Each structure stands twice: as structure tokens, then as C-alpha cells.
Amino acid sequence: MQTSTRSELLLKRSLSAVWHPCSQMKQHETLPLIPIARGKGCWLYDFDGKRYLDAISSWWVNLFGHGNPRINAALVNQLEQLEHVILAGFTHEPVVELSERLSRLTGNRLGHCFYGSDGASATEIALKMSFHYWRNSGRPEKTRFISLAGSYHGETLGALSVTDVALFRDTYAPLLRVSTQVPSPDWRLAEAGESPRDFAIRCADALERHLQQHHAETAALIVEPLVQGAVGMAMYDAEYLRRARALCDRHSVHLIADEIMTGFGRTGTMFAFDQAGITPDFLCLSKGITGGYLPLSVVLATDAVYQAFYDDDVTRGFLHSHSYTGNALACRAALATLDIFEQDNIIETNKAKSARISEAARALADHPRVRNFRNTGMIWAFEAATEDPAFPRKFYQQALASELLLRPIGNTVYFMPPYVIDDSEATLLVERAAGLINTL
Numbered sequence: 001m002q003t004s005t006r007s008e009l010l011l012k013r014s015l016s017a018v019w020h021p022c023s024q025m026k027q028h029e030t031l032p033l034i035p036i037a038r039g040k041g042c043w044l045y046d047f048d049g050k051r052y053l054d055a056i057s058s059w060w061v062n063l064f065g066h067g068n069p070r071i072n073a074a075l076v077n078q079l080e081q082l083e084h085v086i087l088a089g090f091t092h093e094p095v096v097e098l099s100e101r102l103s104r105l106t107g108n109r110l111g112h113c114f115y116g117s118d119g120a121s122a123t124e125i126a127l128k129m130s131f132h133y134w135r136n137s138g139r140p141e142k143t144r145f146i147s148l149a150g151s152y153h154g155e156t157l158g159a160l161s162v163t164d165v166a167l168f169r170d171t172y173a174p175l176l177r178v179s180t181q182v183p184s185p186d187w188r189l190a191e192a193g194e195s196p197r198d199f200a201i202r203c204a205d206a207l208e209r210h211l212q213q214h215h216a217e218t219a220a221l222i223v224e225p226l227v228q229g230a231v232g233m234a235m236y237d238a239e240y241l242r243r244a245r246a247l248c249d250r251h252s253v254h255l256i257a258d259e260i261m262t263g264f265g266r267t268g269t270m271f272a273f274d275q276a277g278i279t280p281d282f283l284c285l286s287k288g289i290t291g292g293y294l295p296l297s298v299v300l301a302t303d304a305v306y307q308a309f310y311d312d313d314v315t316r317g318f319l320h321s322h323s324y325t326g327n328a329l330a331c332r333a334a335l336a337t338l339d340i341f342e343q344d345n346i347i348e349t350n351k352a353k354s355a356r357i358s359e360a361a362r363a364l365a366d367h368p369r370v371r372n373f374r375n376t377g378m379i380w381a382f383e384a385a386t387e388d389p390a391f392p393r394k395f396y397q398q399a400l401a402s403e404l405l406l407r408p409i410g411n412t413v414y415f416m417p418p419y420v421i422d423d424s425e426a427t428l429l430v431e432r433a434a435g436l437i438n439t440l
Contacts, residue, residue: 039066062292120154152230186234268377
């Protein structure tokens with residue numbers, strides 16, 4: 001069968017059988033799906049051999065490239081031993097080792113790992129744990145949650161309740177719990193002449209005012225540390241996290257760090273909260289944890305939280321479960337991912353790589369049609385100076401024609417490539433993106 005025919009048949013079958021995520025399916029009448037045959041490194045290939053530079057890490061998950069030989073080998077090895085076992089009443093080596101290593105990455109300040117399958121599940125777990133902690137601690141009135149304006153924490157009902165992106169939230173508003181949003185420290189919103197740090201302090205002052213009035217009924221504040229993804233890669237100063245931690249301590253409110261996107265080196269440190277010198281009460285991880293191979297998420301909690309559930313009374317336990325909790329294959333992929341971080345000194349290597357990419361992007365940053373060019377770690381973003389509501393779709397299509405996988409968020413274009421991107425690939429990405437901006 002010719003590759004083009006194979007691709008066309010797969011496309012028809014997909015449109016008939018698969019309800020694709022975050023999509024209006026009718027748009028695919030004129031915006032074709034891209035059938036992918038294979039991946040290698042930073043590149044995806046269709047059945048006709050056309051390639052696409054995966055500049056968004058396949059929805060922010062792929063850290064070390066497609067078809068990574070070390071992760072492949074670890075999975076093959078694990079397949080010969082154990083693919084999965086129920087984690088209620090049983091345990092296995094990969095989940096124990098992964099839990100211990102994740103705890104060490106927090107300086108053993110967080111541990112007691114509770115596993116789920118995806119980011120939204122991790123958010124749900126953390127919210128439920130916080131609520132249940134206060135109930136077990138004799139504070140059942142603490143049932144409310146705070147998040148930042150523009151926040152995104154997932155699309156299940158609990159996670160959506162603390163999400164503040166209208167496109168995802170508004171339709172389901174009647175089903176959601178009420179939460180409160182406080183001002184985001186996104187420095188794009190600062191006044192003229194106001195530094196990112198000063199603006200972060202001003203936003204923390206707003207949080208303080210809210211907690212002074214509502215701490216008695218507030219269970220937790222949940223934040224995306226340093227970078228708020230779905231609102232358009234909103235970046236902010238670490239001072240906000242330092243002040244938020246102090247305020248939560250002062251008012252007996254949990255701090256939940258949603259590092260589903262920002263974790264595992266994406267912001268320049270293993271976890272974004274490291275840059276503030278703080279420790280949250282709950283740490284939510286997913287996406288890059290398995291290098292983009294298998295679904296896995298985890299919530300790490302403090303010992304104080306864990307002890308509030310440790311009791312002879314079953315109802316005081318955390319009665320929450322997922323069928324594939326702590327899946328052995330996913331845990332082994334995560335362990336292989338952590339091995340690469342250690343063996344290749346990824347955090348330090350990425351610092352140099354980030355500097356080189358930022359230097360290569362200087363012409364793009366100075367482009368007259370680019371606004372708010374910004375960088376945190378291995379994330380770059382800017383706004384295209386256009387009022388065209390069709391910009392995201394047009395740019396996406398033009399990028400594909402230029403061998404780039406880029407999905408703008410509104411008029412925000414961002415780069416979040418796998419860490420294995422080399423200098424020539426980074427130059428190609430920046431130069432072709434600049435060329436697309438020239439066509440606005």
C-alpha cells in the first residue's frame with residue numbers, strides 16, 4: 001500500500017472513530033489531522049516522510065526526545081518482569097524506588113507519594129487531601145480554595161473548579177464548586193515602570209487581604225509556580241511564591257504547587273518552587289515525569305499531612321484510588337527519565353542550552369511584530385502583534401508547512417522543545433518562526 005494512501009485511510013478512520021481532545025471536530029473538515037508514523041529525537045514523521053520539529057514537546061510531556069533508547073531499554077526490561085499489579089495491599093520495586101527518589105529531589109521535605117494517571121488526577125488528589133486533612137484535624141469549615149487569575153489546573157470537575165480559563169470553564173460552571181481567584185503576578189500586567197518583583201509583591205498584598213478575611217474557611221491556595229501555561233505562558237517573579245508561602249503559614253492554609261507543566265527542569269531548576277527557596281505542602285507532578293512515554297502523575301505531601309490520615313479509623317484514611325495507580329511500566333519510564341537527569345547533568349546542561357537559544361532568538365525578540373518576548377528556563381514565549389482572531393489556526397497551519405509543530409495560545413507563540421534539541425534545530429526553529437511572523 002502506498003504511504004499516501006495509508007495516510008489517507010488512517011485519517012478517515014481517525015475522524016470516524018476518535019473524538020480528539022481540545023478540538024472542535026467539525027474544524028477538521030478543513031483543518032486535516034496529521035497522521036504520524038514515527039518519531040525520533042525532536043522530530044515527528046508522517047507516512048510520506050514529511051517531518052515536523054516537535055517544538056511543544058507533544059503537549060509539554062516529551063523531555064528527552066521521541067524514541068529515546070535509554071527509556072526504551074528500561075521499558076523492555078520491565079516488560080520481562082512486571083507490567084502492573086494492584087497497589088492496594090501490594091507494592092513493587094519501581095514504585096518504591098521512584099517514590100524514594102522523588103522525595104530526595106525535594107530534600108526529603110516531601111514524600112508519601114500518592115499516584116494517579118494524569119495531571120488533572122493529581123490536582124483532584126491534592127484538593128481532596130487538603131480538604132480531608134482539615135476535616136481530620138477538627139477544622140471541617142475549611143472547604144474553600146484559592147487560585148490565581150488565569151490559572152489552569154485540569155479539566156475534571158474538581159480541577160476545573162480552580163481553573164480560570166473561560167474557554168474550558170464557562171460551559172461547565174453549573175457543575176463546579178465555587179473558588180476564589182486572586183490577581184496573577186503575570187508581569188505582562190504590571191504598570192509602566194513597575195518591575196516584575198514589585199508587581200509580584202503587589203499581587204501578594206492582594207492575596208494577604210483575601211486571607212485576612214477568609215482564612216477560616218480556606219483550605220488551600222493552588223498555584224502554577226513561575227509560569228502559568230494555558231493563559232499564555234504567563235511568567236512571574238519568585239518573590240510571589242515566597243510571600244504566598246509565608247501567608248499560607250501565617251493563616252493555616254495549605255500551599256499546593258501544581259508543577260505538572262513546570263516540573264522536571266522546565267523552568268531551569270528541577271522544580272520551579274526551588275527558585276523561591278520554599279517547600280509547598282503538596283506537590284503535583286505529571287507530564288514530563290515519564291519523559292512523555294506513559295501516563296503517570298503523583299502528589300507528594302508533607303509528613304504532617306500524612307500523619308493526619310494515619311489512624312485506626314478507616315474513614316480517616318484517604319480513600320481514593322485509580323486502577324493503574326503506580327503502574328510498574330510507567331514508574332520504570334520515570335526512573336529512566338530521572339537517570340538521564342543525573343547521568344547527563346541535565347539541569348546544568350540546560351542552563352547553557354537555554355542561553356544559546358535565547359541568544360539565537362535575539363532577532364525574534366527585537367522583531368517589530370513581537371511583544372513581551374520572555375524566557376524562563378526551557379520555555380520561550382511572545383505575543384504576535386495581531387488582532388486577527390484566526391491567528392492561532394493560521395499560524396499553526398503555516399508552521400506545519402515550515403516543518404514546525406507550534407500551537408499558539410491566542411496570539412501567544414511559545415517554544416517548549418525537548419531538552420535534546422541541538423543548536424542547529426534551535427536555529428531552524430527560531431528562524432522559521434521569525435519568518436512566519438514576517439507574514440503577519
